[in-house]
Amino acid sequence: MSRLKLPQxxxxxxxxxxxxxxxxxxPLLLSLYSSFTPYRLTRxxxxxxxxxxxxxxKAITNANFWAAFGRTVLLLTIALNVxxxxxxxxxxxxxxxxxxxxxxxxxMMFPMMFSPVLVGFQFKFIFNDNVGLVNNALQSLGFxxxxxxxxxxxxxxxxxxxxxxxxxSTSVFAILILxxxxxxxxxxLEAAKVDGCTPWQTFRxxxxxxxxxxxxxxxxxxxxxxxxxxxxxxxxxxxxxARRTELIWTMIGRTGYxxxxxxxxxxxxxxxxxxxxxxxxxxxxxxxxxxxxLGMGG
Amino acid sequence: MAQVHLKNVSKSYxxxxxxxxxxxxxxxxxxxxxxxxxxxxKSTTLRMIAGLESITGGDVLIGENIxxxxxxxxxxxxxxxxxxxxxxxxxxxxNLGFSLKIAGKSQDQIDAAVAEAAAILSLTEYLExxxxxxxxxxxxxxxxxxxIVRHPDVFLFxxxxxxxxxxxxxxxxxxxxxxxxxxxxxxxxxxxxxxEAMTLADRIVIMRxxxxxxxxxxxxxxxxxxxxxVATFIGSPPMxxxxxxxxxxxxxxLGGGVTLNVPQQYTAKTRPGQKVVLGFRADNLMPCGxxxxxxxxxxxxxxxxxxxxxxxxxxxxFGALAGQEVQAKMLNPRPxxxxxxxxxxxxxxxxxxxxxxxxxxxx
Numbered sequence: 001m002s003r004l005k006l007p008q009x010x011x012x013x014x015x016x017x018x019x020x021x022x023x024x025x026x027p028l029l030l031s032l033y034s035s036f037t038p039y040r041l042t043r044x045x046x047x048x049x050x051x052x053x054x055x056x057x058k059a060i061t062n063a064n065f066w067a068a069f070g071r072t073v074l075l076l077t078i079a080l081n082v083x084x085x086x087x088x089x090x091x092x093x094x095x096x097x098x099x100x101x102x103x104x105x106x107x108m109m110f111p112m113m114f115s116p117v118l119v120g121f122q123f124k125f126i127f128n129d130n131v132g133l134v135n136n137a138l139q140s141l142g143f144x145x146x147x148x149x150x151x152x153x154x155x156x157x158x159x160x161x162x163x164x165x166x167x168x169s170t171s172v173f174a175i176l177i178l179x180x181x182x183x184x185x186x187x188x189l190e191a192a193k194v195d196g197c198t199p200w201q202t203f204r205x206x207x208x209x210x211x212x213x214x215x216x217x218x219x220x221x222x223x224x225x226x227x228x229x230x231x232x233x234x235x236x237x238x239x240x241x242a243r244r245t246e247l248i249w250t251m252i253g254r255t256g257y258x259x260x261x262x263x264x265x266x267x268x269x270x271x272x273x274x275x276x277x278x279x280x281x282x283x284x285x286x287x288x289x290x291x292x293x294l295g296m297g298g
Numbered sequence: 299m300a301q302v303h304l305k306n307v308s309k310s311y312x313x314x315x316x317x318x319x320x321x322x323x324x325x326x327x328x329x330x331x332x333x334x335x336x337x338x339x340k341s342t343t344l345r346m347i348a349g350l351e352s353i354t355g356g357d358v359l360i361g362e363n364i365x366x367x368x369x370x371x372x373x374x375x376x377x378x379x380x381x382x383x384x385x386x387x388x389x390x391x392x393n394l395g396f397s398l399k400i401a402g403k404s405q406d407q408i409d410a411a412v413a414e415a416a417a418i419l420s421l422t423e424y425l426e427x428x429x430x431x432x433x434x435x436x437x438x439x440x441x442x443x444x445x446i447v448r449h450p451d452v453f454l455f456x457x458x459x460x461x462x463x464x465x466x467x468x469x470x471x472x473x474x475x476x477x478x479x480x481x482x483x484x485x486x487x488x489x490x491x492x493x494e495a496m497t498l499a500d501r502i503v504i505m506r507x508x509x510x511x512x513x514x515x516x517x518x519x520x521x522x523x524x525x526x527x528v529a530t531f532i533g534s535p536p537m538x539x540x541x542x543x544x545x546x547x548x549x550x551x552l553g554g555g556v557t558l559n560v561p562q563q564y565t566a567k568t569r570p571g572q573k574v575v576l577g578f579r580a581d582n583l584m585p586c587g588x589x590x591x592x593x594x595x596x597x598x599x600x601x602x603x604x605x606x607x608x609x610x611x612x613x614x615x616f617g618a619l620a621g622q623e624v625q626a627k628m629l630n631p632r633p634x635x636x637x638x639x640x641x642x643x644x645x646x647x648x649x650x651x652x653x654x655x656x657x658x659x660x661x
Contacts, residue, residue, distance in 0.1 A: 187383030190350050195397035195444070196371040205396070209387040295386045295430025 031266045039263035041256075046263070055267035064243060065268060068251040071158070072275065075247065076226045079165045080219055086166065087173025087218070088211075092203075094174070095181045109175060111168045120235025123164040127151050127236070154244035157237050161245060164232050169225070173218045180214030181207075209293060216287035223279035227272075248272045300361040300374075300451035300484055301325055302347060307356035309342050309508075317342055317508045319356060329478050329485045333495040334505035335531070341456055343505070344488045348377050348454050360451060376445035377454040380461060382437045384429040384444075391416075391425035394443045401448075415443040418480060419473075435466045442474070446481055455487040459494060471497055492532050496520070504528050526657040529577050529650060535614065538583070538624040540576045541654065544568045550576065552620035558597050561646040564660055573654025580614060582645040583626040590629065595646040601626070606634045615640075 035055055039047045059065050094104055111119075126133045127150035138144040150156050184207060192202045230249040233239060239246040239254065252272070256265030302324040309317040317339040324330045332340040345351040347358055349370035357364050365373050376397070384393050392399075394415055395408040403411075416422045419439045429437055438458060445453055455474075459467045475498055478485055489495055495502050496516045503513040504527075512524040523529035529537040542552040548565060550558045558576075560568055568574060584590070586598070599619065606628075607614040613631035617624055626642055628634070651660045 185381070185383075187379045187381050188385055190370075191377070191379060191383035191385075191444075192396075193350065193370045194348060194375065194377045195448075196400045198371070201400055205400075206385060209385075293387045295428050 032270065034263045035266035035270055037263045038261075039266075041260040041262050051263075055264045056271070058264065059268045059271055064246070065248075065251065065271075067243070068246045068248050069272065069275070071245070072227065072229070072247045072249075072272075075158070075162060075165070075229065076223060076279070079162050079169070079226055080222055082162070082166050083170045083173050083222065084215060084219065086170045088177055088215070090170065090174040091177035091181055094178055105175070105178070108171045110171075112171050114168065116168065116231040117235055119164055119168050120232040123160060123167070123232070124151065124236045127160045151237050152241050154241075157241070157245045161233055161236055164236065165226065165229070168232075169222060172222060173215075176214050176218040177211055180211045183214075184210045209290070212290035213287055213294065216283050216290055220280055220283035220287065223283060224276055227276040227279060248275070301359075302452055302484060302486065303357075303359040304343070304347070305357040305359070307343070307346060307358060308354050309339070309346060309351060310354045315354075315508065317346075320505075320508075320510050322503060322510065322513070324484060324486060327482050327484055329487065329498060329500040330503060331487045331489060331495040331499035331501070332503045332505055333489055333492060333531075334511075336490055337507075338505040339508040340488045340490075340505050344454050344456055344486060347452070347486060348375055349373050350377075374448075374451045375454055376448055376450040376452075377456065378438075378441045378445050378458045380457040382429070382441045382461075384437055384440055386429055388428075389425065390421060390427050390429065390432070390440050390443075393429065393440055394421075394425075394447050397444065397448050411447045415447045418446065418477070419443045434462050435470060438462065438470060439473070442477065446477070449481075449483075451484065453483050453485045455485065455489075457489055458487075459489070460491070467494075474498060493534065496532070502532070504531060522659070522661060523577075523650065524659050526575055526577065526652050529652070533579060535580050535625045537577045537579050537650070538619075538622075539652075540620050540622055540624070542574055542576050542620075543654075544570055544572045544574060546570045550574070552576065553622070554620040556599070556620045558599075558644070559595070559646070561649055561651070562595055563647070564651045567660045568651065574660065575652040575654055575657065577650035577652060578644060578648065580625040580627040582648040583624065583642050585615070585626065585628050586641045586643055588628045588630055588632075589643050592643055592645050593647075597644045597646055599642045599644055600639060601642055603634055603636060603638050603640060605636060608633075 034047060036052060037047055037049055038051050038054075090108065094101060094108065097104055114122075125131070129135055129147040129149050129152065132150065134150060135144075135147050138148065148156065150160050188206050188210075189202060192206045197205065228249055229247055230253060233245060233247055233250050234253070237245045239250040248268070249272070252265045252268050255268065256262050302322075304320055304322040306319045306321060307317060308315060308319045320339075320343065322330075332343060334340050342351055346353050347360075349365065349368060353366050358366055360373055360375070385396065388396065391412055394412045398408045398411055412425070413422070416425055419442060421436070421439055421443055424432060424436060424440075429440065432440065438461075441458070458474075459470050462470060471494060474487075478498075487494075487498060499516055501513060502516055502519050504511045504519060506527055512519055512528045514522075519528060519532050523532060523537070526539055530539065540552050542550045542558075544560060545551050545557075548560055550560045552558065583599075601617040601619050601624075603615050603617050604623075605616040607616070608631060611629075611631075613628040613634065615626040615628055615634060617626060634640070652658060653660055
């Protein structure tokens with residue numbers, strides 16, 4: 001019996017190949033394949049029926065899907081900008097602190113340490129229209145005598161979700177921007193002072209260009225994060241009321257696991273991946289441009 | 299152009315005082331160099347003039363005005379930093395014009411001023427480049443250009459050449475000197491390099507531990523150092539210093555049985571039994587037959603050469619005298635082997651005597 005002789009390099013790579021195939025490649029291909037079938041979790045035989053791009057067409061022509069898509073982009077835009085501005089302000093303030101800065105930096109990271117699910121529960125309670133902290137406070141202080149439906153009204157619910165998102169993640173920006181502030185050499189800032197800059201002009205012309213790479217890194221990381229937002233929304237509003245806070249991934253999750261239409265959910269998933277990829281590429285391009293600007297090389 | 303006055307200026311960080319009430323008057327168009335070892339307070343003093351450090355005590359005046367509490371932007375100064383401190387995200391042209399842009403000048407005025415400064419410093423062909431694409435010397439020129447476009451009252455230089463290699467440093471030294479002749483402005487220049495101080499300054503201010511040790515023209519501080527610190531700090535190689543005691547018979551007893559006459563110019567200023575420090579430069583201790591003709595008082599000393607450093611036109615000889623290492627200079631050099639015993643002439647008219655206790659000159 002002749003033994004099959006495999007090349008040595010292949011044998012050495014085999015463990016990695018097997019693990020990667022099992023964990024990444026096969027699920028990826030399977031999910032891609034299933035997006036071309038009417039696969040339903042409850043009817044396994046549907047996996048073998050090829051329906052071409054039907055799921056994709058269905059998703060693209062589904063107004064609900066685009067509404068969720070648009071809402072995700074809206075959440076991304078507002079949350080990232082607000083977090084960036086607040087994080088920048090926070091970092092600039094903390095940078096001025098000379099005593100107890102370490103403790104403050106640690107404190108600043110606390111919101112990041114909570115599970116998003118718990119943050120969801122926390123804000124679900126805070127914004128609850130009957131027993132919630134916000135309404136109670138507003139009513140006790142006499143600002144309002146009605147129960148404001150924070151999580152029921154479409155705009156207010158979106159606001160509440162963004163608020164929770166900003167609360168958790170502003171510190172990501174603050175920490176990264178603070179690292180950027182630490183990295184700025186002292187000399188150009190002093191040169192700017194001597195050149196006649198007011199503190200605001202120094203910030204605008206010197207500090208900010210130095211910070212831009214750090215801001216773009218934070219934006220790139222956070223855009224991936226927010227584009228796959230699921231947990232906070234799922235807990236706080238479950239995409240409701242009546243789909244008014246539905247985001248892409250809560251919609252996909254519902255389609256896949258509640259409605260059991262896994263093939264259709266996978267098709268929507270592949271479309272939305274492009275959203276994440278688009279933002280990542282966009283911010284990395286910006287990052288590289290900002291680094292080149294500073295002479296740090298592309 | 300303006301005068302700068304420091305009146306009893308001091309600087310403390312908490313309980314630690316680093317500059318102790320110094321007084322300094324700098325004239326119009328004067329090129330003053332603050333020199334001293336690191337940690338002597340020279341950069342702190344410069345930064346106080348710039349307004350980058352607050353003043354703990356005393357007054358800083360630029361022109362007629364006390365500027366103690368003015369921010370740097372209101373002092374009409376400009377400064378060249380050790381690390382160039384260029385703005386990396388701006389081109390050379392934008393770097394040069396930045397202060398004018400901040401001052402709200404029109405683009406035409408900015409362009410004209412930038413072109414003028416670039417021409418003075420031969421930077422015209424680099425105006426579109428970013429600082430990252432320039433060599434060290436070019437960056438330093440941009441930093442100077444940024445300082446001159448504004449026609450400030452006072453230029454401040456904070457060790458501007460210490461990041462350059464030796465050759466470039468010599469070249470830039472000449473350029474700075476030329477620049478000063480061209481633009482005629484008061485300059486305060488900080489360095490730890492006594493060669494830069496000697497070559498550039500109208501007046502040298504030597505600092506140590508937050509005090510001014512001596513100030514004067516380069517030749518004054520070289521020829522007549524006020525104390526042993528200045529004597530060893532200014533001049534290369536540093537001045538030889540030997541401890542000795544003045545004897546009853548008017549001779550000077552150095553260690554190791556070496557005895558010299560107390561030089562004539564000091565006989566009236568010393569008393570028997572006084573501890574003194576004898577100082578002389580390598581240029582005044584030369585091997586017999588390899589020296590300049592000496593007029594006046596001199597002494598012959600025998601010494602063993604431990605090491606020689608040929609420099610071409612002259613050779614530095616290291617030997618031991620009275621138990622201490624001294625350096626001598628040999629003109630028209632011939633090869634010297636280590637361990638060779640040679641006779642030396644010490645020019646007594648050019649030696650210095652310092653008090654052994656206070657280390658101050660007995661001149």
